[in-house]
Amino acid sequence: MxxxxxxxxxxxxxxxxxxxxxxxxxxxxxxxxRGGEAPVVAVPQVALPASLPAAPPAPEPASAPAPAREATAKADECSGCVEVRAPIVGTFYRAPAPDAPPYVKEGDRVEKGQVLCIIEAMKLMNEIESEVSGIVKKILVQNGEPVEYGQPLFLIQPV
Structure with a gap:
């Protein structure tokens, strides 16, 4: 695939x-x-010849991956903030066009339903709207970065 x-x-x-x-x-x-659980992708099932030794178990990570730690640290900076998460996998864009101003900047006041960014998936531009009215405290993704399903994009302080 x-x-x-x-x-x-x-x-x-x-x-x-x-x-x-x-x-x-x-x-x-x-x-x-989709939903409350994280997406699960199974690995290809390949039969190994009996002559091959078993692979040693992979070491378990000592802590959460760096992006998860960063998102948690950033969420701690804004107690009571609402995280706007990516509803799809794609490429994050802050503006409707390369030469256009961004939809929002940190410190901007937004209304519920206001467009915050675009996520491009399969050449389709999907507008991501604010779930609450409030102030954009933090933009967690850089323009042009790939994003994953459920990844935090913005922190918004409700007002």
């Missing part, structure tokens, strides 16, 4: 409100869940 095919599947799940999908082929099994 190519990354493009995976993006198409994820976009279709979002568009049609599907909460779980399992796709099984002779080469791999893919399970994707």
């Amino acid at each position: 190519t990354p493009k095919e995976l993006k198409q599947i994820l976009q279709a799940l979002v568009e049609h409100g599907v909460s779980e999908l399992t796709l099984e082929t002779p080469d791999y099994k893919l399970t994707v869940r």
